Amino acid sequence: MLALDVIFGSPIMPDLLGIIAGHLFYFLTVLHPLAGGKNILQTPRWVRKIVARWRIGAPPPTSRTQEPAPAAAGVAFRGRQTLALQHQR
Numbered sequence: 001m002l003a004l005d006v007i008f009g010s011p012i013m014p015d016l017l018g019i020i021a022g023h024l025f026y027f028l029t030v031l032h033p034l035a036g037g038k039n040i041l042q043t044p045r046w047v048r049k050i051v052a053r054w055r056i057g058a059p060p061p062t063s064r065t066q067e068p069a070p071a072a073a074g075v076a077f078r079g080r081q082t083l084a085l086q087h088q089r
Contacts (some may be wrong), residue, residue: 033039
């Protein structure tokens with residue numbers, strides 16, 4: 001998109017500011033908390049209430065544990081490793 005703006009002669013400053021804002025938001029909301037820092041940009045409570053009321057987006061995480069996968073899971077594609085191991089015997 002930035003390249004198209006350069007080719008067509010459109011101003012690139014809005015695109016550059018959008019790229020910078022997006023990267024800053026991702027850093028502050030995902031990478032910094034994962035590295036042990038505090039989540040500086042928290043979602044406002046009124047936004048969370050609207051989302052919960054209209055059931056928009058992904059459902060909130062539940063405390064239920066997932067059931068273990070059945071033993072036959074992954075049998076459809078076993079890859080070449082089993083074939084290679086059979087030839088070594």
